[in-house]
Amino acid sequence: MSAAAALLPSSALHQDWRKVFRWGLICGGSLIALCLVGMPVELDRREIVERYLSLGYVSVLLVPICAGWVAATQIVLEGFESRKQGLYDLVTGLLVGVLGGGGLSLLMVALDSWNLRDPLVNWSPKLLRFLTYENGMGFGAGAWIITCGVLGLAGASLHVVPRVVRRVVAIVLMGLLALSVLESAVSDLSEGFRLEWLADLIYAKKGGLTLTSALVVGIVMAVVAALTDGRVKAVTNRYREMEGMERQKASIVLFAVVAVLCIVLPIFLGKIMNELLANVGIFLLLALGLNIVVGLAGLLDLGYVAFFAVGGYTTAVLTSPNSPWFAPELHFGVSLIFVVIFAAIVGLIIGAPVIRMRGDYLAIVTLGFGEIIRLLFMSDWLGPYFGGAQGITNVPGVDLGFATVKGTDPRSVFYLVLFFCVIAIYVSWRLQASRLGRAWMAIREDEQVAEAMGINTVSAKLMAFVVGAVLAAFSGAVLAAKVGSIFPTSFMILVSIIILVVVIVGGMGNIAGVLVGSVVLIGVLGGPKQPGLLQEFQNFKLLIYGILLVFMMLKRPEGLVPSARRSRELHQDEFLQDAWLKGDKLGIDDDEIETGHVEEESR
Amino acid sequence: MRLLEIKDLQITFGGLDALSGLNFHIDKGEIVSVIGPNGAGKTTFFNAISGLVTPTDGDMFFEGESIVGLDPSTVTSLGIARTFQNVRLFPNMTILENVMVAQHCRTRQLLYGALFQTRAFKQEEREIRERAEEILGFFGHRLVGYRMDQPAFALSYANRRRLEIARAMATQPQLLLLDEPVAGMNPIETAELTALIGRLRSEWGFTIVMIEHDMKVVKDVSDRVVVLDHGVPIAQGSYDEVSNNPDVVEAYLGRPVEAR
Amino acid sequence: MSAHTISTNPVKRLISVDRFLTFIRIFLVTMIVVGFLAFIWQQIDADNPFARWRNPGARGLTGDQFKGLIVSGLSQGSMYGLIALGYSMVYGVLGFINFAHGEVFMVGAMTGFIASDKFQANGMWESNFLLCLALIIVMAIFFSTFTAVVMERVAYRPLRSSPRLIPLITSIGVSFFIQNFVLGLFGPATKSYPRLPEWLSKQRSIFTFEIAGTRLLVLAVAAVSMTALWYFVERTKTGKAMRAVAEDKEIAALMGIDVNRTIVTTFAVGGAMAGVGGILWGLMFRSVTHMTGFLPGVKAFTAAVVGGIGNLGGAMAGGISLGSAESIAPLIILEPLGVPGVSQLKDAVAFTVLVLVLLFRPSGLFGERLSSEDRA
Structure with missing residues (x-):
């Protein structure tokens, strides 16, 4: 801790510990629950990127990312940020992830020492093998704590990085996942168009993307995402703001x-x-x-x-x-x-x-x-x-x-x-x-x-x-x-x-x-x-x-x-807030906003 | 000609007489105000007419036909429309839609017309829309233009009251029941609405019953005033008659000390 | 004029839907009456013309069979009652149907199975049954309460001010989640409770009623829990707070009652009752799966409506009426009418009771007690 303290400004260590522990606990708990429900082992059969990543691992890895993201989310009241997000939130995410990884390690120890197969059907050596990569307990625990910490950090860092980066990352990850999920559809379609070679290029024989194709597709997607940033939104906005006839035509x-x-x-x-x-x-x-x-x-x-x-x-x-x-x-x-x-x-x-x-x-x-x-x-x-x-x-x-x-x-x-x-x-x-x-x-x-x-x-x-x-x-x-x-x-x-x-x-x-x-x-x-x-x-x-x-x-x-x-x-409140922030663009004047709440008694 | 006649109306809630022995009538083209202290049964009276509450006893005739026990929607389609004391719009529908939907009982088209876009359907939709715009236009610039496509909850309090009146007008009633139309408005808005109520009669030909606490409004627009207290009508007549009636003064201010 | 509620007007005019409803009402009542009369006739003379027409194989029920039906109806009904309490309390306080309450019950039954299975494995089940029973009840109460409280915290608290249907839809999701989570944890196999020791489960004769010891145990535990709950709600300070929150949350908060805590308590108590119900279910039917909670849950809700939702005594009474109706009605109403395979229709009977009650007395047999927000 002292080394960390030397590296980090002290403000980053004045964490809201209750929050960190709560989200760490939630992260660890969900990871354990996920494993015991049997999802990772069963989904392990489905490859996302051949030999490197299976759907099973994806399902586990998503948890600390989400936990890190949520834990580092700052409640923004009335559009006023109380402080700028930065290192502090990264540390939050990291700690939450580490706690989650700790939960997994505990599960591993428990899996190793007791046999609870009787009521818990997924309490199996298979799960242990999945978690330790067949490399022994110490390696497994260390790897998971580090991975989860990094992923928690990554989740939290999504708040900090510029919007473009967030968008690119999200699109690339979702895109790769979607491409892999759609494997049967894509190969089916390419067969229909006599483009079997395309499917063969993208997907490995046993299912899943090949590493090269994942990299290439990822880079292409990143470039496209970075270039189109803001345009998609502009198009949808234009569609939304179209007037009657024009909109009808577009529709x-x-x-x-x-x-x-x-x-x-x-x-x-x-x-x-x-x-x-x-x-x-x-x-x-x-x-x-x-x-x-x-x-x-x-x-x-x-x-x-x-x-x-x-x-x-x-x-x-x-x-x-x-x-x-x-x-x-x-x-x-x-x-x-x-x-x-x-x-x-x-x-x-x-x-x-x-x-x-x-x-x-x-x-x-x-x-x-x-x-x-x-x-x-x-x-x-x-x-x-x-x-x-x-x-x-x-x-x-x-x-x-x-x-x-x-x-x-x-x-x-x-x-x-x-x-x-x-x-x-x-x-x-x-x-x-x-x-x-x-x-x-x-x-x-x-x-x-x-x-x-x-x-x-x-x-x-x-x-x-x-x-x-x-x-x-x-x-x-x-x-x-x-x-x-x-x-x-x-x-x-x-x-x-x-x-x-x-x-x-x-x-x-x-x-x-x-x-x-x-x-x-x-x-x-x-x-x-x-x-x-x-x-x-x-x-x-x-x-x-x-x-x-x-x-x-x-x-x-x-x-x-x-x-x-x-x-x-x-979202009545937000609507009114937006209207207020946009001011006269919507043409609502202040006295109307003041009394703009709708009585709830009719519900 | 008697438009609405009420005989010995009695409404009891769990042993408590909200209204008892109420006789009331209104002629075509009149504006009558109903006043009385809080809890006098004024809103119950409106609820009874519009069918939201069924009377325990008594009878009500609208254009000579009994309306006791009818569904609120039937009452409305016969030609009685109302507003609510605590403004009850359809908050997430647009202003235009609020007024359009109120013409439901005056229009016919159902599934067939909508699905096959018959000429009659299109014609009716156009009429509904035009009529709605016409009604909204009656309130000046406030409810028309870009506002027609705004949700009703975004309106200011006064505008919501106006929209509620517009919605009631859209049901094409003969008799309009206004429940505290100027409550919560500032003096300028009140004056404006008072003038508007007069125009509702002169231009649109509505007969109006109005519950109101603002005595200035009552004085300015009503032909006749009915005073309720504890569910019993204690006085009727012109504003001046009523305001000098000792019973009314007592109901509002209490009995003078020496008389106790 | 006597005191009447709003909607008692003799001259309310009928529209076509009302006529149709009247027709349904008359039809259902006629069917019930005809079925019942046919039953009585076939009790007197099993070979009467009506029975020959509709139900040729009729033999009539013996007294013992009839008593057996009543006992099974009572014991099953008392379980519905225990679950219904949770529905009723949550409805009374928060005004929405916690659809997932049946799963709380299932969690109780599941916990009971796991614990009793372990107890049987180490021999304690036979040697010291009463201790085991006490332990599994405590554990079931613990886990059910835990489930109910977590549910409230995670899914319902953020929705407290939303329109009524939103928490209902959420609770459907919660119910789905818990079912399938338990399925994932413990697998799809049907789990059987260990047999009760012979000294307890043997038939006993009480007032000429032949009762299996298990059913007696169920009745006794249900009675004790109900009494405890009654004492808690009516006599303790927390119970009083609960009733105050049910009346009006804001005013209760102004009077210094911690509304959040009271609501959590409500869920906890409801969960505890469901946990006890789960154990009793397990002991009586001896089998549990992840789907165990669904039907009893919906039926318990029916029981709560039958008794008047929000009304605790009514929930218990409603449970017992529903249980009895479910066990007796197929045999004394449907079978004399010539419906084959009536035991399959038990669940349909329960739902029909729900529809009947809502058609005739929407406020239940014993009256609703709703919070002021609902009455508005």
Whole structure:
């Protein structure tokens, strides 16, 4: 310590020790928890940079970086920094990292001396080998303490370095990670374009980037990031500040690009990637529907899976020759009409009793309904009609005349689901800017006042339920055609909750947000049963969904791609502060800011 | 012609009479003020008319039809709009949207029109928007221009009150219930709004019932004043009659010492 | 006129949704009444025309079977009650549904399993059962309380002033996290509690009721915990502070009550009750997985609503009513109506009870006690 004291100015050592220890403890605790949950060992199989870095190590290394970053974050009140960040914060980060590494070392000692395999399934020599690099305890402990310290320091230093550097580092790291995660997608795509050599160049044979390609790509990315610094923001800002017509034009161009990509891309993709896209589409459709119910009308429907099930079962009963009770073997298109009708009816039946309940009761009661529907489909009682636990098999694909959409041809399923998604996006978009959409918003804001302003809240809410139900039922119909069979186990409550996470992570009430949410979450992590790009995450994806949900609610409740309205709602104070800082640019004068707080009693 | 007639209205909350035996009427084109000390039941009276509270006993007729037991939304669509004492806007909707959404009960388009963008739908949207702009324009420069696209919570207190009145106007009522429209405003704003209330009748043809504590406003605009105390109407008549009524003085100031 | 609340107007006009709801209400009640009458008829004469039509194999229940149903309903219900207390207390004080409370219960059951497994391994389970029981209860209480308190600190405290649905969504995330964290730590295998010693688990006859010793133990422990909780809330200073915070947080703070500490205490006490419930669950059903908390959690919430959320006595009573309904209703209402495989529908019955209560008496059977913020 004395040597350190000689090197550092004393101000850097007057740390807020409580804070340092708290974050050190959190860092160490999370590292230990991570190891005991088994994530590093299981993810070790996935290479990021061949032979040098696996996903397992990445998952561990991220912890001290984040802890260092958070511990060194300074609370900025009213836009006034109390002091300049510098050495002091670096020391904080370093200490937090060292404490975290210390936690890992303790775990290693414990792993070495006791056998707790009995209750803790991941308490294994494998974990010890992972942690010590098979080089003995002393080496392992030393290496981890130093590495974690350095990473904590690195995390903290992100506060200190100029913004450009922060941006470059973030982009390079995220980019490399993304490139490696997208390995199967990229190699699939390059195969489609007959560019196999490109994939071979980037990726090693056993998976993961090769060291050279990682370096080259990293440098390219760094250069690009440094050059484009500020421009991206300028472009998005310009887009945001565009006026009506101009903005519409830009949106149309953007939309057209996305549409062309969606249509052209699958042609060049292989089976696995198309399968993945089809899954993403199915969940996107569900998420768009839930977005109308939760995001626009503010009704937290946790039993949303019920409508998914109704769609699936209606299609299966009406089209499959194996339907046990009534098998008209209709065409998919015809059955779709009935899907709409039944979904609307079930929406009304479930909606009617819950519509007057308080928001939180509504959530739990709909959850109950979701579970009741699954239990009924599974029971012996309705078994003779819906096949019970065996479900209904042999659902035919969609015969379009020139082609048949079947699960064995995921590309066609993707186009089918794309068609429905476009409908759903159109519906959400049009409704948002209509009389009904405004009524939903008003109900979400203050139901009693909405009612007093002449809005029939009961019918407006029921309408939201029905629209959401129909969209979910479409998704169920596609699922039936894709899988070729329908089982009650496809409709667990889990599905509802995962869709809720997708909507919330993406950005409630925002179509683009929901799109991003489902592509990122379902695409990368996977759905309740469907694997995503990171198949190694299979066992941890629900854990990650849980963490994400909590994290988003705490730190960014408006989602990754917030709708302007929603972020305003959640950050009223900041909005007013910004308006004040910008002064007359927004044209708000001081006396208006003074009284700008909104009464909360209506919540 | 009687626009609103209330007979023997009684409202009881857990054994406490918030209103009892209230008789009240208002003719088309009148401006009536309801005054009374705090807790006299004035806001309950408004809540009863607008359907937020259902009366325990008594009857209410709007244009000759009973409105007892109707949903607030039905009452509004019949032509009674109100503002709230503690301003309740839709804070995260823009100012324009606040006024547009209030025209809900006067418009028809549902799913079909919105989804297929029918001509009727577009026409209606345009009308809603134009009407909203027209109403906002009534308040001078304050709520129009760039402000129309600002969220309502960014408005100043006085402007929120104005927007609330605008929102009530947008439901196209015959009868406007204003709950303390000038509360919390400074004298200049108060004077301005007082003039505006007069214009609401002369230009827009609204009949107005107003709860107000500011006696100057009451004096300036009302044709008639009703005084409530402990849920019972104790006096009615012109401002001068009421202000000299000994019961009213007693209700506000207490009984003179010698009379005790 | 007698004292009435706001919404008691005889002339409130009906709209179509209300008509539909009335129809649902009448339909459900008719079904229940018909089922029950059919049950009575088949008790009197198992071969009556109705039974021949709907339920040909009907034999009627014997008295012992019926008593057995009541006992299992009671013991299961008392566990729901113990969990429901936590929901009710948190709702009373903070006004939101802590969806993750079921996981607190699961943590208790899991702790109990690990400890009792170790005790069995070193032979203490047989030789000194009562000590083991006391120890595992203490450990379960400790870990459940710890979970609940950490949960409050990390996930709920920062959200205290947000709109009500935000903490609810957060708690769903917390619930998901705890489930899968426990899955990661202890693996997916179903874990079985060791068998209770013979002297305890044997059948006993009390007032002609044949009761397994385990169930008796469950009832006794539940009764003791409930009494302790009642004493704590009604008689101690902390309990009084809790009730004050439930009424109005700001005023309570002005009266010198440490609101944060009181809220933590609420979570802790709720967690402790859930921990005890977890142990009892383990002893009775002898199997625990990471998903154990979900269904009992949702059902306990139902119990809290049935009893009137925020009302502690109501939570216990609601738990017992729900437990009884769940064990009796399938056999005396659904089976006489000719529904096959009724035991599969136990969970559906519980949810139907929730819907029924909210349709008929949204404030629960024994009335809600909510904080003033909720009433507004």
